[in-house]
Amino acid sequence: MHYWLMKSEPDAFSIDDLARAKTEPWTGVRNYQARNFMRDGMHVGDGVLFYHSSCPEPGVVGIAEVASDAYPDPTQFDRKSDYYDEKSTPENPRWMLVDVAFKRKLGRTIGLDELKQQARLEGFALLQRGNRLSVLPVTKAQWSHILALE
DNA sequence: GCCAACGTTGGC
């Protein structure tokens, strides 16, 4: 069992959207490190902190769960998609994704500013300088500490 | 809208 944080812009796909969808393929990740976490690190049942980014109140807003093993992101083959990648082929797909299932919405947003104030979250990948990864690992200790703030 | 950070691209 491992833990992760996945970012989404709420204008594009929010925790409420996930609550309605119940399960969603996490399309559009086009960063190799993030892809590798999904492809090599994630397993069904892993915990996911759902994070809202690029919005008035960035922070952790809910809990989700990895719901599939990694498989090729279909949008990379779709010429009409913003995520189309002409260099990727079905025989040798470049981009992978997992399905993410809704677990619950937090009672409140645990804001980025609040996370930054937590001495025990020193070293947390989300808080590292210049970090832009949209999928990143969370330790069990970090997971417990963050959720205890709720 | 600004800008720092940083990944990717492409010329050489």
Add this chain to the structure above:
DNA sequence: GCCAACGTTGGC
């Protein structure tokens, strides 16, 4: 293989 240019992310 270097590195400048460029594009994107994401907080503010």
